[in-house]
Amino acid sequence: MSPQPGRSPVLVYDGDCSFCTTSVRFAERRIRPHCNVVAWQFADLGSLGITQQRAEYEVLWVTPTGTVHGGSQAIAKLLLNAGRGWTLLGTLLALPPVRWLAHGTYRLIANNRERMPGGTAACALPADHRPSSTL
Template identity: 65%
Template sequence: MPNRSVLVYDGDCAFCTTTVNYLMRRVRPNCDVTPWQFANLEALDVTQQRAEHEVLFISPTGTVYGGAQAVAKLMLSAGGAWAWPGGLLTLSPVRWIAHGVYRLIAANRDRLPGGSPACALPADRRPSVRPAE
């Protein structure tokens, strides 16, 4: 398990990379950030299939949060004013709405600003990803 929280995202997706870079500059979360393509997924106790499906936030205790809840935990880790919206995202019914919005964005990330056609390809068909051995 990591000593610090870790955010794992799709490094082949231009929209995901742009969003993570923005969050690192503006929100400044207290975590390490790595594309799943370069992460030791086994050590983080997550599967490649899950990492391809959603952004992940892994706490130092090994708790894995995915999708909108990963974003909420990232904001909470930043503290200060960012903790308020992060905390709000963990509450019902906001949590349910955030999940739906996250899934909608994830399903259409190739069409969003910063997205590219590669974002729509399954991970094993992207040019920079080799199949797991």
Template identity: 65%
Template sequence: MRMRPVLIFDGDCGFCTTSVGVVQRLVRPRCEAVAWQHADLASLGVTAERAGYEALWVTPDGRVYGGVQAVAKTLLSAGGLWAVVGAVLTLPPVRWAAHGVYRLVADHRGRLPGGRAACAVPARAEASRGSCPRPFT
């Protein structure tokens, strides 16, 4: 069993990659962050389709939270004021509004500014073969 939660994100999305990097530096969540293209999705209990659709938070015991719930879990894991923000994101009606904002951003993430794509870093067989999948672009 894993000891730490895993935050799964779309490493082929510059906006997502940059966002996770900023979160790791500023928020410092207590988790492992991994691009879904470089993760062993089967062992995490998620599909490529779901991982390409939304960020995912996988607990050490295998529970999976997606979208804004994954964001809330990430913030909660950091503690302090970030945990307060994460807790607020779990409360209705904030949760409902946050879900709408999350979907709006996620659906248009290809048009948002961002950094390098994780596919530029060969870490898996697909990357080394030069065929990093982009299922939801």
């Protein structure tokens, strides 16, 4: 992806997962990052420089220059982008050893998202086996 001045970052999430969707809606209401938010199922993944496999694995933050951050670091970038008091939390999530702890926590939650509040059994299924899958 080539640099595009003035373009907003993009947050890509799993729109088939209730937990992910609920988390993104919370971020939009409370954190209010300055970005475009799109479910990977409706995104032009190729133009964003990401694969479906990666989009299924973790939340992604794509910068206007095409740099892709995933998982806990995508969340750190979202918080940094939101400004206000969120910047401090985003900075902490990006620094070792908090970064390492955040990564482990993110993977634990992502691997068990169907058990999280708002999660459903569909969250645990591979994308091509979900009832609302467009594949």
